[in-house]
Amino acid sequence: MKPIRLIAFLICLATPSLVLSQEANEATEPTFSGPDVIDLLAGGTLDAWKVPSDRWHVKEGSIVGYTGEKMIDVPEWLYTKQRFGDFVFTCEMKLTGDNRRNTGIYYRANIFTYPGNRNIGRPFEAPSGYEFDAAFHNPTAARNFTGSLGDWYVRPALRIFPDQAILNQVYKPETWNRLTLRARGNRLEYWINGVKIMDYVDHDPKGSREGVIGFQIHNGSVMQVEYRNMHVRPLDP
Numbered sequence: 001m002k003p004i005r006l007i008a009f010l011i012c013l014a015t016p017s018l019v020l021s022q023e024a025n026e027a028t029e030p031t032f033s034g035p036d037v038i039d040l041l042a043g044g045t046l047d048a049w050k051v052p053s054d055r056w057h058v059k060e061g062s063i064v065g066y067t068g069e070k071m072i073d074v075p076e077w078l079y080t081k082q083r084f085g086d087f088v089f090t091c092e093m094k095l096t097g098d099n100r101r102n103t104g105i106y107y108r109a110n111i112f113t114y115p116g117n118r119n120i121g122r123p124f125e126a127p128s129g130y131e132f133d134a135a136f137h138n139p140t141a142a143r144n145f146t147g148s149l150g151d152w153y154v155r156p157a158l159r160i161f162p163d164q165a166i167l168n169q170v171y172k173p174e175t176w177n178r179l180t181l182r183a184r185g186n187r188l189e190y191w192i193n194g195v196k197i198m199d200y201v202d203h204d205p206k207g208s209r210e211g212v213i214g215f216q217i218h219n220g221s222v223m224q225v226e227y228r229n230m231h232v233r234p235l236d237p
Contacts, residue, residue, distance in 0.1 A: 026199075029180050029191040030088040032231045040080065040091075040213075040230035050079045055217060062228040065103070065217040074124040077106065077214040084108070085210040086235040090180040093134055097223030102145075105132040106214040107183060114153050120219065128154040129208040132181050132190055134225075139168045146171055147197050149188060155206060162190070162197035170195040176228075184235055185209075 040048050044058060056065050056078050065078060084107070095103055109127035116122050131152060135145040147167050149160040170193045171177060180191040186207055190198035215227055 026189075027196045029194050029196070030090070030182055030233075032088070032090060032233055034233070037231050037233045038082070040232060041228070046078075048080055048082065050081055052076055052078065059226075062226040063215065063230070064224065064226050065215060066224045067097075067217055067222055069222060071222055072217065072219050074120055074122075075126070075216055075218045077109075077127060077216050079109070079111070079127075079212045079214040081212075083210055083212055084183075084232060084234060086184050086237055087232050088180070088182045088235065089213065089230075089232045090178065091230040092176045092178050092228050094174075094176045094226045095134060095136070095223065096174060096225075098221055099136050099138075100218075100221040101223035101225075102133075102135040102218035102221060103216045103223075103225040104134050105179060105181065106130070106212075106216065107132070107181065108208040108211040109214050110208065110211045112153075126153040127211075127214055129211045130183070130188060132179060134177075134179065137167075137171055137173045139173070147190060147192055149190070149198055149200055151208070155204070158202075158204070160198065160200050166195065166197060167192070170197070178229075182235075185237075 041063060042048065044061065046058060053076065055067065055076060056063065095101055106127045107130050109129035111125055111127055113123050114126035129151060131150050133145045133148045133150060137144050137146040143161060143164060144167065147162040151158045178193050182189045186202045188200050188202060189196065217223060217225060
């Protein structure tokens with residue numbers, strides 16, 4: 001695996017101007033305007049999404065995924081109907097529940113039958129492709145999965161972690177966090193609350209280049225995740 005190119009400074013947390021340019025400072029969080037920006041909750045409905053169960057609904061301008069009061073047996077994903085290759089995406093996310101709670105933004109995802117593992121002893125549908133992980137965040141831990149990059153169900157050895165000191169400064173447990181990503185060719189970049197935490201080039205030819213975007217509720221936890229202000233803008237290859 002190639003090393004992460006980490007940003008060694010924090011950029012301004014104020015809302016940036018509505019500009020998206022490849023000529024801009026590469027540390028600057030992309031923002032969204034123009035006719036090609038897609039609102040993934042347009043009209044306040046789930047029309048843009050494939051809804052797997054009644055665990056997902058819209059409430060007060062947010063998509064809510066809730067396991068219920070009991071843990072679910074297998075993880076579950078809400079996927080976009082539209083597929084994306086090169087794009088920028090942003091949303092605000094709030095994750096609550098027990099200390100095993102786990103969600104993530106899956107992208108360039110393609111659905112296949114995963115054979116199961118030691119925790120889940122039966123096959124289930126899962127996504128290939130990348131994840132912007134958003135698990136329970138413990139600021140005292142040496143390493144958190146929050147903000148990490150992976151392709152868990154196809155390439156489990158791929159796990160790239162952001163700088164934990166920067167992560168602890170910018171991530172806000174128990175409340176809303178803005179998560180932004182840019183996928184352009186094999187270069188993958190992540191921001192949390194305006195600060196760049198990930199800049200990774202995936203040289204593996206198995207890396208996905210196109211697919212759907214998905215949100216996850218995880219097995220093994222009683223949890224709720226909320227997503228709002230979700231926008232995606234396709235980029236020219």
